[in-house]
Amino acid sequence: MLPTVLRKTVILVPQESVMFPGTVKDNISLALRIHNINNDNKISESLTDTGLSTTFLSKKAQQLSGGEKKRVSLARALALSPTILLLDEPTTGIDPKNLHTVEQRIIRFTKQRNLTALWVTHDVSQAKRVSDRIANLKQGQITTITTPNKFQWEEAY
Amino acid sequence: MGIPYTPLEGLYILLAASSLLVLVIILSFYKKLGIGKEFTYAIVKGGGQLVLIALFLTFLFQTKLWIFLIWILLLTMIIVGGHTSAKRATHMPHAFQITTPSILIGATTALIVLALSRAMPLQPQYIIPLAGMAFGNSMSICSLSLDRLVREINLNRTGIESMLSLGIPSKQAMEEYNRLSIRAALIPTIDRLKTLGVIFIPGAMAGLLIAGTDPLVAAEYQIIVYLMIVGGGIITAMTVAFLARKKIFTEYDQLAEWLYKE
Numbered sequence: 066m067l068p069t070v071l072r073k074t075v076i077l078v079p080q081e082s083v084m085f086p087g088t089v090k091d092n093i094s095l096a097l098r099i100h101n102i103n104n105d106n107k108i109s110e111s112l113t114d115t116g117l118s119t120t121f122l123s124k125k126a127q128q129l130s131g132g133e134k135k136r137v138s139l140a141r142a143l144a145l146s147p148t149i150l151l152l153d154e155p156t157t158g159i160d161p162k163n164l165h166t167v168e169q170r171i172i173r174f175t176k177q178r179n180l181t182a183l184w185v186t187h188d189v190s191q192a193k194r195v196s197d198r199i200a201n202l203k204q205g206q207i208t209t210i211t212t213p214n215k216f217q218w219e220e221a222y
Numbered sequence: 223m224g225i226p227y228t229p230l231e232g233l234y235i236l237l238a239a240s241s242l243l244v245l246v247i248i249l250s251f252y253k254k255l256g257i258g259k260e261f262t263y264a265i266v267k268g269g270g271q272l273v274l275i276a277l278f279l280t281f282l283f284q285t286k287l288w289i290f291l292i293w294i295l296l297l298t299m300i301i302v303g304g305h306t307s308a309k310r311a312t313h314m315p316h317a318f319q320i321t322t323p324s325i326l327i328g329a330t331t332a333l334i335v336l337a338l339s340r341a342m343p344l345q346p347q348y349i350i351p352l353a354g355m356a357f358g359n360s361m362s363i364c365s366l367s368l369d370r371l372v373r374e375i376n377l378n379r380t381g382i383e384s385m386l387s388l389g390i391p392s393k394q395a396m397e398e399y400n401r402l403s404i405r406a407a408l409i410p411t412i413d414r415l416k417t418l419g420v421i422f423i424p425g426a427m428a429g430l431l432i433a434g435t436d437p438l439v440a441a442e443y444q445i446i447v448y449l450m451i452v453g454g455g456i457i458t459a460m461t462v463a464f465l466a467r468k469k470i471f472t473e474y475d476q477l478a479e480w481l482y483k484e
Contacts, residue, residue: 068386068389068474068475068476069389069390069391069475070389071389072386072387072388072389073388073389076387076388076389077387078387079380079383079384079387081380082384083378083380083381083384085381085384085385086398095385095388095390096385096388096389096390099388099389099390099391099394100389138384141388142387142388145388145389
């Protein structure tokens, strides 16, 4: 499978949200254009799924706050309708007030879209809050895979 | 016309002019600038190289074998240029695989146009200096564009990775940085072009004027030379951008490992 095709299905949302030049709409539509997907609904739908209103579409992406950039970064991935999302610490840089909302948004859209999300986090309580299954990684090796209820705090350290 | 003295008389004049070198060395010693040694080395090395090439050219202009020897000279120019330029991308493996063909394609295209337009008669006294200028300038532009490209890619690694992670092909992901590197590499050439004749009289024209050529013809020739430099330079910079993609990205469209060592 071509890497460009694979990356449309399995998308990594990096920890650092770098905005491309232009508006939020330009950011979301860039990959859609490359993959020949012309659908304005997808753009607004993916943005609202992350909790941002469509008024953001015309805003300059590079002038957004850290949390907003994070959501646009998620929306860029969602617009491509992937089947697997790789989320590298998706709530880094989001203020504690909005943390819960963003977590809930991610959980909601993954369920609605029937998406598998692999969520990397250092925060054990967050892992317990957001996941169906937790894999503990130690020095590059998975030591346990279990449910949030059975996961022992000590295992993470 | 031309310079009105023999090589021997020239040597005396050179020795007299060297008094400037002595002055610089004394000044450097006195002011503790620490450039005296390097300056002397540079003068002796550069001067020695010039004398050697002058002796070689004297021989070349007289022999009928010039048609074969000139290829050796041109090949040396390309190889030396390619390797010198490749040093700009320290961690890029086999960077000369980019620089050598880029210099070759850019400079050769310019020289072919010059030959076809009869600006460069096919005689060694025309081919060698013009090829020297074409290869030399293509080398500088190649170095500048490669250096800028690698720097831009490194500075924008996260942004490029974000594009790649959305399935955007490497060609599109590096497009903006290609443009920047080509533009940046041509800035000195274009600036020099804008100030031609105002701040300085450029090499080819100065040479022709000293040799007694009509100033208007000398100016025309200088413009031809600059067109060659700019044209060849743009082609070189574009070739660098095109060829560098294979070194910057892996076959799976990931950023290459060497970039993380920069």
